[in-house]
Amino acid sequence: MLRTLDARHDRFGLNAPFRISRGVKTAADVVTVTIRDGDHAGRGEGVPYPRYGETVEGALAAIEGVRALVEGGVTRAELAAIMPAGAARNAVDCALWDLEARLSGMPVTLPDRIASAITIGIDTPDAMAAVASRHAAVPLLKVKVNREDAVAQIAAVRMVAPDPRLIVDPNESWRVEDIARWQDMLAAQRVDLLEQPVPADDDAGLEGLASAVPLCADEALHTRADLDRLRRRYKYVNIKLDKTGGLTEALALADAARDMGFGLMMGCMVSSSLSIAPAMLIAARAAFVDLDGPLWLSADRDGGVRDDGGYMLAPAAGFWGGA
Secondary structure, three states: OEEEEEEEEEEEEEEEEEOOOOEEEEEEEEEEEEEEOOOOEEEEEOOOOOHHHHOOHHHHHHHHHHHHHHHHOHHHHHHHHHOOOHHHHHHHHHHHHHHHHHHHOOOOOOOOEEEOOOOOOOOOHHHHHHHHHHOOOOOOOEEEEEOOOOOHHHHHHHHHHOOOOEEEEEEOOOOHHHHHHOOHHHHHHOOOOOEOOOOOHHHHHHHOOOOOOEEOOOOOOOOHHHHHHHOOOEEEEEOHHHHHHOOHHHHHHHHHHHOOEEEEEEOOOOOOOHHHHHHHHHHHOOEEEHHHHHHEOOOOOOOEEEEEEEEEEEEOOOOOOOO
């Protein structure tokens, strides 16, 4: 029996607006791919991201363009040669992983429990502090900030949550001079990681900056091809399956990054648990993990991941990666 491929747009409403420096989300729009082979079916999810010029319609068209090859039995290695890195390839790649595990009877082994950041979106400092106070006992917080209110936002969160490790994420809204002038503040607030503070296409100035806080590349990193350019600018790299184009490239990227001396962060888009399950495989190797995308949803897929006080619990057996 030939394989069949189904790709569709799914929308998940959020339980609260998700604000970052670039704008506000009220729903997660994802592409869900199902590849069937006889009695077995593998699923994968991709989140097209406008920052990278992606749309749901474009992702669905890209998947339709490789339908014949996928249904004809294309391998994950071959997929990388016929589709560019991005959300569309991620959905297909992860669906192939799931299908292969089910066909072989050898499930993917995911960690049962892993510390994962609770993200605080941009708001007034008082409102952000109110959110942080409810999560003061978690192991890791991630704070979205803008340029105008960053100092007050960070201070407000740290005041009510003195114990968690802290990631600060300006989402490219700062400049190199901002990092330089806020060095003492970042150190005093015990910021553990500063994630993509400056625009990805204007980060050359980081090469001469002796930052008191480790810098992490996010928007500046997609695949292994980016690593050499980033090695003099960042200490960590944030791997996301939607940037790498799937778990296959993400695993290779993680190995290459560690070999080059980078620390690892594993991140996600605002997504359902179908995006998070494969990401957990790499998260077990990362120093910083930010996989709380499904926690922003009003309703997730059945059997998905769960949060337990800042620890992400694996999805139910059979959700993704085989039985």
